[in-house]
Amino acid sequence: MRTIDKIYIDGEFVTPKGAETADLYNPSTEEKIGRVRLGNREDAHDAIAAAKRAFPAFSTTTKAERIVMLKRLYSAVSARLSDLTEAMALEYGAPQAFTRFAIPNAASSFLSMAKVLEEYDFERFLGRARVVMQPVGVAAAITPWNSNIGFITSKLSTAIAAGSTIVIKPSEMSAIQTQVLAECLHEADLPKGVFNIVNGLGQVVGAELTQHPDIAKITFTGSTSVGREILRNAADSFKRVTLELGGKGPNIILNDADLDKTIPAVLRMGLINSGQACIAGTRILVPNHWHDEVLARLKQEIETFKVGAPGDPDVVIGPMVSRKQYERVQSYIQLGLQEGAALAAGGPGRPDGLGRGWFAKPTIFTNVGNQMRIAREEIFGPVLSVIGYHDDEEAISIANDTLYGLQAYLHGTDTARMQALADRLDSGRVVINGAPHEPLAPFGGFKQSGIGREYGAFGLEAFLEAKAIIS
Ligand code: NAD
Numbered sequence: 001m002r003t004i005d006k007i008y009i010d011g012e013f014v015t016p017k018g019a020e021t022a023d024l025y026n027p028s029t030e031e032k033i034g035r036v037r038l039g040n041r042e043d044a045h046d047a048i049a050a051a052k053r054a055f056p057a058f059s060t061t062t063k064a065e066r067i068v069m070l071k072r073l074y075s076a077v078s079a080r081l082s083d084l085t086e087a088m089a090l091e092y093g094a095p096q097a098f099t100r101f102a103i104p105n106a107a108s109s110f111l112s113m114a115k116v117l118e119e120y121d122f123e124r125f126l127g128r129a130r131v132v133m134q135p136v137g138v139a140a141a142i143t144p145w146n147s148n149i150g151f152i153t154s155k156l157s158t159a160i161a162a163g164s165t166i167v168i169k170p171s172e173m174s175a176i177q178t179q180v181l182a183e184c185l186h187e188a189d190l191p192k193g194v195f196n197i198v199n200g201l202g203q204v205v206g207a208e209l210t211q212h213p214d215i216a217k218i219t220f221t222g223s224t225s226v227g228r229e230i231l232r233n234a235a236d237s238f239k240r241v242t243l244e245l246g247g248k249g250p251n252i253i254l255n256d257a258d259l260d261k262t263i264p265a266v267l268r269m270g271l272i273n274s275g276q277a278c279i280a281g282t283r284i285l286v287p288n289h290w291h292d293e294v295l296a297r298l299k300q301e302i303e304t305f306k307v308g309a310p311g312d313p314d315v316v317i318g319p320m321v322s323r324k325q326y327e328r329v330q331s332y333i334q335l336g337l338q339e340g341a342a343l344a345a346g347g348p349g350r351p352d353g354l355g356r357g358w359f360a361k362p363t364i365f366t367n368v369g370n371q372m373r374i375a376r377e378e379i380f381g382p383v384l385s386v387i388g389y390h391d392d393e394e395a396i397s398i399a400n401d402t403l404y405g406l407q408a409y410l411h412g413t414d415t416a417r418m419q420a421l422a423d424r425l426d427s428g429r430v431v432i433n434g435a436p437h438e439p440l441a442p443f444g445g446f447k448q449s450g451i452g453r454e455y456g457a458f459g460l461e462a463f464l465e466a467k468a469i470i471s
Pocket of ligand 1: 142143144145146169170171172200201202203205206207210221222223224226227229230243244245246247277278279378380406445449450
């Protein structure tokens with residue numbers, strides 16, 4: 001049993017003033033593995049006050065000084081990749097197929113931002129004006145459970161690069177991962193108060209951060225419904241707000257696709273992070289004339305996606321994070337059946353041989369209309385919908401007929417055609433033929449997938465205010 005009873009304020013691990021606790025579980029076994037003591041509003045105030053005190057000195061550090069800090073953070077996090085991986089496997093159930101990429105990628109956020117900073121000009125001349133990019137002030141980061149370590153490092157690295165201090169409220173379900181990460185970050189020996197981490201409930205610590213007048217900016221990753229509430233709360237004091245929210249990504253197979261390469265890539269993109277991913281390509285769009293062949297190959301391929309606990313290196317799909325999330329996924333599978341979709345793979349219940357743990361079956365629905373709720377709502381589990389289309393026009397129209405617009409996927413062989421189609425997709429990112437993540441490119445959503453962009457120079461500018469000095 002792990003007891004997490006400290007939060008991180010003003011460069012020290014301190015006991016929260018809040019006395020409420022929450023239980024922590026291993027989703028692969030359903031066993032209780034620990035308890036976290038949660039911060040309260042007073043703890044949030046203390047963290048904000050520490051970040052506010054640190055801001056005047058930190059905001060005037062030089063680029064070179066901040067690059068050194070980012071590199072120290074990188075080294076400190078890189079030194080404990082295996083501990084971070086272990087924590088993410090234990091508390092979240094992340095399979096090695098995910099952590100092999102996600103954990104080193106989380107550490108490399110600091111190096112990516114150091115690179116951005118090296119090339120970024122905080123001063124430019126436009127006509128008669130000298131334009132200065134100034135740190136926005138004290139920021140608050142609020143993060144979800146599905147890639148806790150990576151969201152914290154990417155938001156923290158950007159705040160540091162900008163010269164902003166920050167208070168971070170991670171998901172209350174990720175306390176073990178947060179503790180290991182906080183120990184790493186502490187080792188980097190940054191000035192006191194530059195970053196502060198407060199475990200706590202969204203309605204308590206999260207709400208306080210979004211309303212407090214000393215917070216100038218919120219960077220939030222999480223659900224669209226909470227994003228909406230944060231936007232409302234932030235309005236009173238006109239906070240700058242970056243929201244990274246849900247998705248229902250189209251995963252488009254074009255009629256010239258090489259199916260040998262495409263079928264595994266389509267499923268990898270659809271089931272990434274056990275389907276608990278905002279960027280998952282959960283709507284698989286297939287040319288009508290190819291429907292039966294593609295479906296047969298998807299069915300065959302999905303059988304090779306092993307489900308289980310993260311200790312097994314061959315596992316590709318881990319458990320759902322909690323009983324609540326497992327039940328949510330089950331309810332969507334039932335809903336798909338009620339809506340008249342047909343099961344091509346998977347279905348209700350746990351996979352054979354897995355009696356315990358919040359494991360869902362990798363599921364493919366066919367006979368899906370894009371108006372069905374399973375095609376419109378984010379399920380956040382390994383549940384995919386196959387939707388037929390007649391021609392490229394119809395594929396684009398179905399792809400864009402959604403409230404979301406975070407990440408879309410195109411699979412084909414004609415590069416010029418895919419580039420032209422990508423231009424027409426209402427999506428913050430379009431990934432062609434399973435291309436790898438690009439940390440320097442902007443990331444964020446159209447429509448209800450969010451507001452603003454993270455990563456690279458776009459992400460940095462979201463932590464800066466432009467000031468024009470005209471003479
Ligand atoms: P969530 O929205 O329930 O919670 C996210 C965070 O917000 C948690 O730390 C929570 O405590 C906090 N929170 C809850 N209520 C709050 C309030 N009223 N005020 C302030 N903070 C509050 O999301 P989740 O269940 O943790 O994560 C899953 C969701 O996150 C999915 O919808 C997924 O699409 C989204 N997500 C988006 C991205 C992206 O980059 N676009 C990435 C990952 C996850």
